[in-house]
Amino acid sequence: MDPFLRGPIACVPDDAEGTRYRVLAYLQHVRRGFSERKLYPYLPEVQAVRRGLEELFRRREELDAAMPGELTGWDPATGRALRARRVEPLWEVLDDVYTMALPLLGEATEEGLELREELMAHVHVEPVGLLPLRTEEGYLLLRQGRVARVYTYQVGLHRPDGSGAPEHMLRTSYVADHTLSIVWHYEDVKAELVKRRPEWPHPAMFAFTADIPLPAIETYVPLAKRLVMELVQRGAY
Numbered sequence: 087m088d089p090f091l092r093g094p095i096a097c098v099p100d101d102a103e104g105t106r107y108r109v110l111a112y113l114q115h116v117r118r119g120f121s122e123r124k125l126y127p128y129l130p131e132v133q134a135v136r137r138g139l140e141e142l143f144r145r146r147e148e149l150d151a152a153m154p155g156e157l158t159g160w161d162p163a164t165g166r167a168l169r170a171r172r173v174e175p176l177w178e179v180l181d182d183v184y185t186m187a188l189p190l191l192g193e194a195t196e197e198g199l200e201l202r203e204e205l206m207a208h209v210h211v212e213p214v215g216l217l218p219l220r221t222e223e224g225y226l227l228l229r230q231g232r233v234a235r236v237y238t239y240q241v242g243l244h245r246p247d248g249s250g251a252p253e254h255m256l257r258t259s260y261v262a263d264h265t266l267s268i269v270w271h272y273e274d275v276k277a278e279l280v281k282r283r284p285e286w287p288h289p290a291m292f293a294f295t296a297d298i299p300l301p302a303i304e305t306y307v308p309l310a311k312r313l314v315m316e317l318v319q320r321g322a323y
Contacts, residue, residue: 105179109187113194114145120201136191143184162277174241182276204308209318211307214272214291221318224290225279226258226310228302234275234293235302236261237319241313241318256311 112135119120119128214227222241227234237258264275272293292314300306 100200105183105293106186109183109190113143113190116194117197119304120197121300122301123201123205124310125198125202125205126277126304127180129202131196132191132194136188136195139184139188139191143180146180160284165174165231200304205298205305206309206313209294209296209300209313211292211310211313214276214293216228216288217290220275221290223291224286225261226307227275227291227293228306228310229266229295230302230306231301232266234264234266236264236279237307240315241315253286256315258307289322 114134116128116132119125217243218224224239226237226239228237229235237260239256239258242255243259260277264270264278266272272291276289276291279291280289283289292310293312294306294313296306300309
């Protein structure tokens, strides 16, 4: 990705026109990913870029306030000095970029959030067998056609401020692929996993199916993690 577009943004753009083309090219790249039903890394990335630009502009405003311009008079109501706004070429470029890019980044963010909700509606989850009282770790079984890909999952550290996406609080690790049939179903996969890992004699397992094809790593796994994290937090299973 273009260094300017990394979030949080760490440098002031020095050319408004050039930066405009870079932003538009970046958004085209993001929307191409969305058109392929790929949420990650595009959605969290564009959210980070937007936050970075807002933070950069906030720092620019603080710096402007700390470097007052020429005295132009006094406010009769408060007695405070009135000063002209400083004119700095780099700041003018940043103002132009902020005015142009922020709405576009906001639109792309909303498109990504809407796409996530749309795709979430096509993903269905069910517990496999009886769930244990403790569901903070176990297995995710993601089915596409006859193939079910299995991952271990473990809920990470709780964030008291509630920050971060739910799926970021859940760690996964790939285990194996299983081909399902009328004689080899979810319960059989679970029994096989228990044999392989006896230290989990009664693990939690959630099975997922999708109505539509989904990119596995970029979309299916993150959506499954998000759904399970919400279920675990609410105890809704």
